[in-house]
Amino acid sequence: MSVFARNRSRQWICLLTVVTLGAIGLSTQADAAVVEGTPYSGTDTWMDDSCGYRTDVAATFSGRTSVRTGTGPATSFFFFTDNYSFREVHTDPATGRWFVVRGNGLFKDVQAKPVGGNVFEVKAMNVGQSFVVEDSTGKVAFRFAGVVTFRYLFDTGGDNVPGGQDVEFLGATVSGHDPQVSLCSAAGSLIGTGSASRLTGHPLGSTSSPLGYYEYLPPTYGQGTKKPLLVFLHGYGGTGDGSPAQLPNVINDAGIPLYIANNGWATDRPFVVLAPQHNDVPSPAYPYPCDVPFGGSCVMQLQHGYGNPLPAGSPCWAPSEVQAFLGYALTHYDVDPARVYLTGLSCGGYGVWESLGQSGAATVAAAVPIAGEGRPALGSSGCALASTPIWAFHGDADDVVNPAGSIDTINSLRTCPAPPAKDLRLTIYPQVDHNSWDHAYSGSQGQDIYSWMLGFTRN
Incomplete structure (x- = not known):
C-alpha cells in the first residue's frame, strides 16, 4: 500500500465518513427511514512529510449523503451514497510556496455489510479522476485518473463521535498511477x-x-x-x-x-x-x-x-x-x-x-x-x-x-x-x-x- 493510501486517504475519506455518519444518526432497525440529501462540510489541518519535506495542509470538504436500508433479503444491510469534494492547500513553511490538491467523487448505493453487532463494513470504489494538483495560479500540474478502493467500519451503536458512530479506517488500494509517486512528482515540480x-x-x-x-x-x-x-x-x-x-x-x-x-x-x-x-x-x-x-x-x-x-x-x-x-x-x-x-x-x-x-x-x-x-x-x-x-x-x-x-x-x-x-x-x-x-x-x-x-x- 502506498503512503497516499495509508495517510492522505486516512485524512479525508475517514473524516468525511465520520461527519457523514454522525450527521445521519443511523438505526440498525430494518425499518429505518431513508435519509436523502443530508449535507455536510468541515475543515481540517495536518502536517504532511511523505515527499521528503514538510508541508502544512489546510483542507476543506463538503458533500451530500444518503443512507437506506435494504428490502427483501437485504433488510439487514445499509446502502450508503456519498457525493463529496475536498480541497487541500499545502504550504512549505520553509519557503512559503504552496500548491493545491483538490478532488471529488461519488460512492453510489454502496452496500454496508454487517460484521457483528452494530458494526458494518463499507467497501467503496472511486473510479475516474480522483484528484488534481494545481499550482498557486490554478494551473493544473497533474491529474490522477485511476481507481481507489476504500474500506472502513462504522458502528451505529458507538458514542465517540457526533450522532453515535465510531469509524475505523481499514485501508485503501490503488490501481492505475502510484498516487504517492505521482503526487510527490507534481508537488516537486511546483515547490521542489x-x-x-x-x-x-x-x-x-x-x-x-x-x-x-x-x-x-x-x-x-x-x-x-x-x-x-x-x-x-x-x-x-x-x-x-x-x-x-x-x-x-x-x-x-x-x-x-x-x-x-x-x-x-x-x-x-x-x-x-x-x-x-x-x-x-x-x-x-x-x-x-x-x-x-x-x-x-x-x-x-x-x-x-x-x-x-x-x-x-x-x-x-x-x-x-x-x-x-x-x-x-x-x-x-x-x-x-x-x-x-x-x-x-x-x-x-x-x-x-x-x-x-x-x-x-x-x-x-x-x-x-x-x-x-x-x-x-x-x-x-x-x-x-x-x-x-x-x-x-x-x-x-x-x-x-x-x-x-x-x-x-x-x-x-x-x-x-x-x-x-x-x-x-x-x-x-x-x-x-x-x-x-x-x-x-x-x-x-x-x-x-x-x-x-x-x-x-x-x-
Whole structure:
C-alpha cells in the first residue's frame, strides 16, 4: 500500500465518513427511514512529510449523503451514497510556496455489510479522476485518473463521535498511477528543489559495481573538496535484479531516492548519495515461515540465523554485499573515506545493523537504521556495535518489525562497559506505524539526522 493510501486517504475519506455518519444518526432497525440529501462540510489541518519535506495542509470538504436500508433479503444491510469534494492547500513553511490538491467523487448505493453487532463494513470504489494538483495560479500540474478502493467500519451503536458512530479506517488500494509517486512528482515540480536533475541510474553491468544503483551528486561535487558519502539501503519494496526494468523500484519505493527523484531533496546537503539495489532470490534451502505477528522481525531473525546467505536466500540486505558496495563507492567517487554514512529503512534498517556488526565500524562514521531489527546483530556482535555512533528510529505502532528491534538494541548498547559507547540515540514516534522513515528523513518532527551524521568522522 502506498503512503497516499495509508495517510492522505486516512485524512479525508475517514473524516468525511465520520461527519457523514454522525450527521445521519443511523438505526440498525430494518425499518429505518431513508435519509436523502443530508449535507455536510468541515475543515481540517495536518502536517504532511511523505515527499521528503514538510508541508502544512489546510483542507476543506463538503458533500451530500444518503443512507437506506435494504428490502427483501437485504433488510439487514445499509446502502450508503456519498457525493463529496475536498480541497487541500499545502504550504512549505520553509519557503512559503504552496500548491493545491483538490478532488471529488461519488460512492453510489454502496452496500454496508454487517460484521457483528452494530458494526458494518463499507467497501467503496472511486473510479475516474480522483484528484488534481494545481499550482498557486490554478494551473493544473497533474491529474490522477485511476481507481481507489476504500474500506472502513462504522458502528451505529458507538458514542465517540457526533450522532453515535465510531469509524475505523481499514485501508485503501490503488490501481492505475502510484498516487504517492505521482503526487510527490507534481508537488516537486511546483515547490521542489530540482534535485531530480542530478540523479543518475546505473543498472547492473553498466559499471564495475557489484550492484545496480542510483547516484546523486551535489551541485558542488568535483570542485576540489572531497564530499561525504551517504549510502541508502531500501526496504523490501525496492528489491530488484538491478536491470533497467527493475532498478526504478528503488526510487518508486520510499525514502531518500524517492525524495531526490521528485525534487524533494535539499540540494545544499553536501552528500554524494548512492542507493544500491538488493535482489531477493528465494531458495528452498532457506525457508521463511513468518505468517506470525511482527512478520518482518521473523524474516530478519531467520535470515541472520541462516548467516545472511548470498546469492540466494536473503530477502533483506546482507552485510557482505553492503561492504562490497562501499568498497566500490570509495574507489570510484571523489568522497572522503573518513565521512562515510549508512542509513536504511525496514529491510535496509536491518542491513545497517548487520553491516555494523560485521566490520562496519572500520568504514562507517555514523549510521541511521530506521524500522529495522537490530537484536540479531546485537546478539552476535554485542558491544562492538557501540563503536559506531547510531541514531535509531521506529514507530511504536509498527506491526511489521517489532519496535523492540530498535529499543532493546539501543538500550542494551548504552550499558556497554569501557571503552565508552559512541553517541547512541533512539527516537520512537508515538502512534506511528511501520513508516517512521518519512518523519526521520524529512526532519518534520525536529530531528536533523544530516547535521548529526556530519558531526562524526571515522578515525
